[in-house]
Amino acid sequence: MTRVRTRFAPSPTGSLHIGGIRSALYPNALDRRNGGDFILRIEDTDQNRKVEGSEQEIQDVMTAYGLEWDEMYKQSERLDIYKEYAEKLIESGHAYYSFETKEELEEARSLAEANNQIFKFRSPNRDMPLDEARKRVESGEQYVIRLKTPESEELDYEDAVQGKMRFNTADIDDTILLKSDGYPTYHLAVVVDDKLMEITHVLRGFGWIPSTPKHILIHRAFGWEMPVYGHLTDILNPDGKGKLSKRSGAVAAQSFLNEGYLPEAVLNFLMLLGWSSPEERVHGETERELFTLEDFVEIFDLKDLNKSNQIFDRQKLQWFNKQYIHVLSDDALENRFLNWFKENSDDQKLKEMIVEKGPDYLQEILKLSKQRLTLLSDVPDQIIGFYRRPDKLAFSEVKQLKKIDEKELHLVLSDFLIYLEDQDEDLANWDHDQWEHQVREIADAYELKHGVAFMALRTAITRAIASPPLFETIEILGKKETTERIKEYLS
């Protein structure tokens, strides 16, 4: 059996789109499942659209998401190859030199449009004797090489995702294979490369379906066997209008990382967009939705891919992220946050304070905050109160305390202070049950609801409406800081 070889072939025309990660994920999983190879091919045959640094970013982002490749190629370094293969097609009569200018083409196109006709280009040079064409080429005339497309012929193939596909060559131009700048078009380059790189499965975007008949024709012209083609669905904007685009928020694969998403969460979300696990097929059972890349590689199969487009739902993505943050170990969470923070925050002060207080202190706080996190970027807000004393929060701003006489709240605070001052400096003998009991007693003494007493303490100590559990917070803050915070309310 031939070795499975798949590829991901992005163009370095800007940041890698989040959809690109999904387009890379499927072939990557397919090859890993079958012990094959995954090829990264940079399709940079368009000199005009090339964006500096994009090629590197693609590699960095893929690495960050854990999608690794076995081989890498750049089409711009293979120009001679494409030219050679284009010439072969000239030799064999499957292609021809064509001399019309872009302007002439443009004119013909708009004329056809004006007459409400379909524009399907067949060059007048199509049947020019080869000698004559060669002479013009040698004389330095600008030319392109075009494929001789059959006048009208049914073409079909079995798409690994979409199923049976049928086309008619009458709808297809005489496709340009080699541009006048000597660069190949996508169509030539992709077929030649897939052949030379021995790609067995071509998984690519939905948008390529209409040009697949061209690729069939080119394969046939060379006398080559076709690889398996599978066209992946598109990811749509939340309103279902159009492919996912900037208008619904950042869509660069990198920006999700910057926003504090975990790569494995994004991957998990992405893999389920258009793919469902066979485990789901058991009617009535709770479906599994959490898959690591490794799990996915184990069970991925082309036949489980969906045929209709998906809408990008950030809420579900967030849910995945939350799941993955929750199961991170304390060490892992700390590392993830620190790495994220280093790259994505300019809060110099907090950075310094974190260093000053040391890793153990941070980890204690993170342990308390973990279940309140959705994104890594939620961390600073969660932890800041442990590093810097927040401004006082008025009791009147707290819903539960609004109707309570402030004097009574002060009594609660001062009573609590008495207990607190009884404690050792390091709060080593802290006993939550005991303290909880005491707070309740204080509340009873003033005929307050227990919740009110807790809330008064929370407000004075954390100065936040929502916070981690009170006693754990006090433990981390320490006796001194806690005492001072309470006293600020009593003065």
Add this chain to the structure above:
RNA sequence: GGCCCUAUCGUCUAACGGUUAGGACAUCAGGUUUUCAUCCUGAAAAUCGGGGUUCGAUUCCCCGUAGGGUCACCA
């Protein structure tokens, strides 16, 4: 407009032609909890429309409709 593809809760999806059409996210309502969050329980929510085929269509076929893709010397 030509060509191609698609169509199950708001969203992602499951269902050998026979199920009370299942699950997840989101929503809503309860419960646990010192706040928030977590967690638990429950509710509401779908087969685009019309024709066939069949004893029986979410499922197969046709026609509409809607959505998407594509029609470059861009990929």
